[in-house]
Amino acid sequence: RRSYNITLLPGDGIGPEVVSVAKDVLSLAASHEGIEFKFREMPVGGSALDATGVPLPEATLTASKESDAVLLGAIGGYKWDANEKHLKPETGLLQLRAGLGVFANLRPATVLPQLVNSSTLKKEVAEGVDIMVVRELTGGIYFGKPRGFGTNDKGEDIGFNTEVYSSSEIDRIARLAFEVARKRHSRLCSVDKANVLEASMLWRKRVMAIATEFPDVELSHMYVDNAAMQLIRHPKQFDTIVTNNIFGDILSDEASMLTGSIGMLPSASVGESGPGLFEPIHGSAPDIAGQDKANPLATVLSAAMLLRYGLGEENAAKRIEDAVIETLNRGFRTGDLFSAGTTLVGCKRMGEEVLKCV
Amino acid sequence: RRSYNITLLPGDGIGPEVVSVAKDVLSLAASHEGIEFKFREMPVGGSALDATGVPLPEATLTASKESDAVLLGAIGGYKWDANEKHLKPETGLLQLRAGLGVFANLRPATVLPQLVNSSTLKKEVAEGVDIMVVRELTGGIYFGKPRGFGTNDKGEDIGFNTEVYSSSEIDRIARLAFEVARKRHSRLCSVDKANVLEASMLWRKRVMAIATEFPDVELSHMYVDNAAMQLIRHPKQFDTIVTNNIFGDILSDEASMLTGSIGMLPSASVGESGPGLFEPIHGSAPDIAGQDKANPLATVLSAAMLLRYGLGEENAAKRIEDAVIETLNRGFRTGDLFSAGTTLVGCKRMGEEVLKCV
Ligand SMILES: CC(C)[C@H](C(=O)O)[C@@H](O)C(=O)O
Ligand SMILES: CC(C)[C@H](C(=O)O)[C@@H](O)C(=O)O
Numbered sequence: 172r173r174s175y176n177i178t179l180l181p182g183d184g185i186g187p188e189v190v191s192v193a194k195d196v197l198s199l200a201a202s203h204e205g206i207e208f209k210f211r212e213m214p215v216g217g218s219a220l221d222a223t224g225v226p227l228p229e230a231t232l233t234a235s236k237e238s239d240a241v242l243l244g245a246i247g248g249y250k251w252d253a254n255e256k257h258l259k260p261e262t263g264l265l266q267l268r269a270g271l272g273v274f275a276n277l278r279p280a281t282v283l284p285q286l287v288n289s290s291t292l293k294k295e296v297a298e299g300v301d302i303m304v305v306r307e308l309t310g311g312i313y314f315g316k317p318r319g320f321g322t323n324d325k326g327e328d329i330g331f332n333t334e335v336y337s338s339s340e341i342d343r344i345a346r347l348a349f350e351v352a353r354k355r356h357s358r359l360c361s362v363d364k365a366n367v368l369e370a371s372m373l374w375r376k377r378v379m380a381i382a383t384e385f386p387d388v389e390l391s392h393m394y395v396d397n398a399a400m401q402l403i404r405h406p407k408q409f410d411t412i413v414t415n416n417i418f419g420d421i422l423s424d425e426a427s428m429l430t431g432s433i434g435m436l437p438s439a440s441v442g443e444s445g446p447g448l449f450e451p452i453h454g455s456a457p458d459i460a461g462q463d464k465a466n467p468l469a470t471v472l473s474a475a476m477l478l479r480y481g482l483g484e485e486n487a488a489k490r491i492e493d494a495v496i497e498t499l500n501r502g503f504r505t506g507d508l509f510s511a512g513t514t515l516v517g518c519k520r521m522g523e524e525v526l527k528c529v
Numbered sequence: 530r531r532s533y534n535i536t537l538l539p540g541d542g543i544g545p546e547v548v549s550v551a552k553d554v555l556s557l558a559a560s561h562e563g564i565e566f567k568f569r570e571m572p573v574g575g576s577a578l579d580a581t582g583v584p585l586p587e588a589t590l591t592a593s594k595e596s597d598a599v600l601l602g603a604i605g606g607y608k609w610d611a612n613e614k615h616l617k618p619e620t621g622l623l624q625l626r627a628g629l630g631v632f633a634n635l636r637p638a639t640v641l642p643q644l645v646n647s648s649t650l651k652k653e654v655a656e657g658v659d660i661m662v663v664r665e666l667t668g669g670i671y672f673g674k675p676r677g678f679g680t681n682d683k684g685e686d687i688g689f690n691t692e693v694y695s696s697s698e699i700d701r702i703a704r705l706a707f708e709v710a711r712k713r714h715s716r717l718c719s720v721d722k723a724n725v726l727e728a729s730m731l732w733r734k735r736v737m738a739i740a741t742e743f744p745d746v747e748l749s750h751m752y753v754d755n756a757a758m759q760l761i762r763h764p765k766q767f768d769t770i771v772t773n774n775i776f777g778d779i780l781s782d783e784a785s786m787l788t789g790s791i792g793m794l795p796s797a798s799v800g801e802s803g804p805g806l807f808e809p810i811h812g813s814a815p816d817i818a819g820q821d822k823a824n825p826l827a828t829v830l831s832a833a834m835l836l837r838y839g840l841g842e843e844n845a846a847k848r849i850e851d852a853v854i855e856t857l858n859r860g861f862r863t864g865d866l867f868s869a870g871t872t873l874v875g876c877k878r879m880g881e882e883v884l885k886c887v
Contacts, residue, residue, distance in 0.1 A: 247724075261724040291761055296649040312670075312692060312726065319727050328696045330731030334670060335689040337681050364775070366605075366619040368670065369677050373688030399779045400786040403649055403761065417722070421757045421779055428758040 174207040175239040175482055178446075180231065180267075183217040183260060184455025185465035185518075186244025192467035192522030193242060193474045196491055199529045200478070204487040211238065215267065216246030216260035216455075226263025232270045240481035241271070241448045242474060245455035269309050273440035273448050274340070275347045276306040276419065277480070280426035280436065285499040289431030289508055292406075300406045302426050303355060305348040306419025308440055310340045311370070313416045334370045336415065341377035343443070348413035349385040358389045358410035362398045362418055374415065395422070402426055427452055434466030434507040437473035439480045449477040463517040466505035468495055471525060494528035501528075532565040533597040533840055536804075538589065538625075541575040541618060542813025543823035543876075544602025550825035550880030551600060554849055555832040557887045562845040569596065573625065574604030574618035574813075584621025590628045598839035599629070599806045600832060603813035627667050631798035631806050632698070633705045634664040634777065635838070638784035638794065643857040647789030647866055650764075658764045660784050661713060663706040664777025666798055668698045669728070671774045692728045694773065699735035701801070706771035707743040716747045716768035720756045720776055732773060753780070760784055785810055792824030792865040795831035797838045807835040821875035824863040826853055829883060852886035859886075 179194060181187035194210060201208055213231040220226050226246075235241045246260040256262060282290060282300040290297035315333030323329050345361075352359040361378045363371035375392060382390045393401065395418045401408060402422065406429050414422060427433045433453050441447040451469030459465060472495060478488035503524045504513040516524065537552060539545035552568060559566055571589040578584050584604075593599045604618040614620060640648060640658040648655035673691030681687050703719075710717040719736045721729035733750060740748045751759065753776045759766060760780065764787050772780060785791045791811050799805040809827030817823060830853060837846035861882045862871040874882065 256727070256730070259724060265725070291651055291654040291763075292649055293651055315689070320731065323695050325695070325697075328731060329693055330726075330728040331673070331691055331693040332726045332728050333689055333691055335687055337683070338686045339683075364778075366617060367623070368688075368690045369614070370688040370690050372614070373678065373686060396778045396782040399757070399783040400791070403783065403786040404789075405649075418779075420722075420754045421776075424754040425757040425761065425783065428761040431762075433758070 172205055172207050174209065176209045176211065176237070178235045178238040178241045179210050179212045180215045180235070180241060180243040181212065182215050182244040182246040182455065183248050184245055184457045184460040186246065186455055188461070188463065188465050188518045189451065189467040189470040190242060190244040192518060193470040195522060196471050196494070196525055196529060197474045199526055200487045200490045203490060203529065204484065206484060206487060215243070216263050217248050217251045219263060220251060220258060220260065226258065226260050227266040232267065235267065235271060235446065238446050240446050240477045242477055243448060243450035244470065245451065245453065247455045248457040265313060268440060268448065269314065271448055272309065272442040272445060274307060274309040275344055275441050276308040277351065277439045277441070278304045278306060278423040278427070278436070278452060280304065280423070280430050282430045283432070283435070283499065286430070286432045286435065286508060288510065290429060291431055292429060296406065297429065300429060302406065302409045303351060303411045304419060304423040304426055305344065305351055305411060305413045306423055307340070307344045307414070307416050310336055311416035334368065334417070336370050336374055338373065338377050341374050342381055345378045345381040345413060346384070348411060349381065349388050352388050352411035353385065356410040357387060360391045360393055360409055360412050362393050362395050362412055362414035362422060364395050365392070366394060378413070398422055399425060402429060423452070432508055433469070434505065435468050435472065437469055437476050439473070439476040441480055447477065447481040449473040449481060463519055464506050465518045466507050467518050467522055471495060490529055494525050497528040498524045530563055530565050532567065534567045534569065534595070536593045536596040536599045537568050537570045538573040538593070538599060538601040539570065540573050540602040540604040540813065541606050542603055542815045542818040544604070544813055546819070546821065546823050546876045547809065547825040547828040548600060548602040550876060551828040551832045553880060554829050554852070554883055554887060557884055558836070558845045558848045561848060561887065562842065564842060564845060573601070574621050575606050575609045577621060578609060578616060578618065584616065584618050585624040585628070590625065593625065593629060593804065596804050598804050598835045600835055601806060601808035602828065603809065603811065605813045606815040623671060626798060626806065627672065629806055630667065630800040630803060632665060632667040633702055633799050634666040635709065635797045635799070636662045636664060636781040636785070636794070636810060638662065638781070638788050640788045641793070641854070641857065644788070644790045644793065644866060646868065648787060649789055650787060654764065655787065655789070658787060660764065660767045661709060661769045662777060662781040662784055663702065663709055663769060663771045664781055665698070665702045665773050668694055669774035692726065692775070694728050694732055696731065696735050699732050700739055703736045703739040703771060704742070706769060707739065707746050710746050710769035711743065714768040715745060718749045718751055718767055718770050720751050720753050720770055720772040720780060722753050723750070724752060736771070756780055757783060760787060781810070790866055791827070792863065793826050793830065795827055795834050797831070797834040799838055805835065805839040807831040807839060821877055822864050823876045824865050825876050825880055829853060848887055852883050855886040856882045
């Protein structure tokens with residue numbers, strides 16, 4: 172019997188509801204495959220702020236680092252929006268990513284045949300879309316120094332940040348993206364703004380250098396503004412996309428929304444070694460928190476990514492993904508995806524229906 | 530008879546073809562309104578590089594500054610893509626924007642009823658979309674210092690750029706955006722990443738301060754990743770958007786593509802005083818250059834913006850816009866927008882048909 176320690180970080184808003192469902196699904200799928208889990212729940216984000224005064228308590232980071240994988244719900248809420256930077260829930264998430272060294276964020280945007288009508292795109296444009304965005308997650312303008320506030324030579328206030336990448340930071344995310352592309356359709360599109368930014372020029376140069384190690388993967392380059400267009404014009408042209416932290420933040424959200432079902436989309440953040448961080452791409456949705464309305468499937472699918480990318484437990488991962496598809500085929504939908512002819516269920520009930528298929 | 534000096538910058542690729550059409554339309558519309566134009570054509574971008582060794586010759590900047598308005602075609606092409614930064618066509622464009630001090634880029638994304646089917650969005654999502662993106666154009670990461678290449682403490686190569694805004698830079702673009710919103714539906718959405726970036730925190734603070742001068746305009750704030758999603762989910766929620774240089778680059782292109790007809794979209798770049806810069810949002814399309822296939826209407830509509838925002842000649846502007854609509858209603862389409870039941874025409878012929886309606 173294989174045994175793993177999983178840190179659960181329910182976080183804020185709908186986080187606790189969806190993590191609770193995902194935990195049950197994870198346990199059942201694992202037990203079918205002879206896997207045992209020990210779960211440990213720790214605070215992060217706004218709820219950690221309220222309880223301990225900081226958005227990422229030491230104990231949470233330590234427990235996360237010592238475990239085999241981390242499953243996060245969601246963080247943030249109106250309540251903490253006006254907080255100073257070091258007291259924002261978001262800062263806790265950034266500290267967690269940096270602390271775990273998870274430099275690669277994998278975000279699939281897949282249009283499921285069952286949900287193609289949820290997309291605001293025309294059916295013929297949306298169907299078959301299957302994009303993986305590989306976003307650099309621990310560098311660039313999110314972490315670059317110097318940053319802060321100051322005064323310019325006219326005595327005016329200024330706010331500033333630094334977009335900076337080193338060759339090794341680019342090399343490792345590029346290699347990982349080429350590996351990911353190789354397991355998909357072997358086409359990688361690197362997105363940058365190399366016609367304007369030096370940080371992007373180095374990005375492009377290093378991606379081209381790493382490409383020589385992957386002659387079987389077709390590499391292309393695209394400027395970020397054009398990529399934002401092309402995702403809408405003809406999303407099927409993309410297989411795997413690799414890009415920096417801030418462009419990845421924007422483009423992966425854009426790509427997700429093409430599917431029309433962001434309540435379904437998981438993500439995996441992984442590093443060189445050590446535990447990965449798995450979380451749904453949606454936010455904490457404070458307006459529906461605690462009302463049993465949330466769609467837990469993005470977190471359930473994040474648990475599948477945890478099994479696959481975090482623990483190498485492919486069978487258990489597949490078991491969960493198949494159970495989700497079957498549950499959709501059986502017609503169950505939470506409010507975000509409900510349409511005539513389907514059965515409206517709440518968060519808990521959706522979890523129960525998935526459990527029946529695991 | 531009012532008389533104006535117009536600098537024409539045809540640039541590269543399809544630039545010369547589309548500017549030539551726009552010039553004729555501009556002249557005719559003006560003559561109907563008792564306006565006289567003196568045109569002066571100057572080199573910029575790749576063609577300037579080839580002819581003079583720099584992407585923005587002194588004489589071009591001087592002529593532009595001394596004129597009443599500048600009409601640009603497009604710049605760039607594969608030929609110069611590998612050039613060093615200071616020898617890129619794009620650098621010439623950035624120098625022109627900075628040299629003219631045109632800190633505000635107005636980019637409408639309007640779905641015309643005649644072209645609603647060109648959008649990849651479902652008809653009910655696309656129809657009625659009418660967004661104005663106001664992009665800050667002479668600050669932020671495009672121009673911030675320090676920038677360049679270097680070595681970090683591990684001896685690795687780094688590339689870096691600085692995202693920086695001062696309060697006066699934010700105040701002036703915010704004021705201009707509030708004015709624009711006021712002339713539209715009085716709703717302004719400011720887009721930033723204030724949950725992570727200090728430059729965005731100052732942005733938000735100053736936009737909120739300027740808002741007190743415009744109590745009649747409804748202000749909202751949105752994070753850039755969410756904005757990238759919302760533009761696809763429900764674009765009609767937006768009236769006027771204001772954002773920084775790089776986010777504006779990405780979001781204005783995304784918004785344009787929602788219309789499905791980027792060959793139709795103009796832009797205006799204006800400053801405190803001095804001549805404005807007017808250009809289509811599309812690129813130089815080197816693959817179809819010189820083949821009489823380009824859609825000249827984005828440049829023709831940029832000429833209308835030149836009349837309205839650059840010279841205050843509303844009647845002549847309206848005359849051009851009406852002529853474009855009438856030409857579409859008469860069924861003429863260039864290849865980018867052709868569909869069964871419409872009449873396929875080339876760039877020149879499209880110009881002739883517009884001239885008939887001016
Ligand atoms: C909450 C925020 C800091 C975060 C980010 O910008 O990385 C989020 O948008 C994401 O994409 O995970
Ligand atoms: C060509 C390039 C430098 C330019 C920009 O990034 O500003 C273009 O994308 C634009 O939007 O006008």
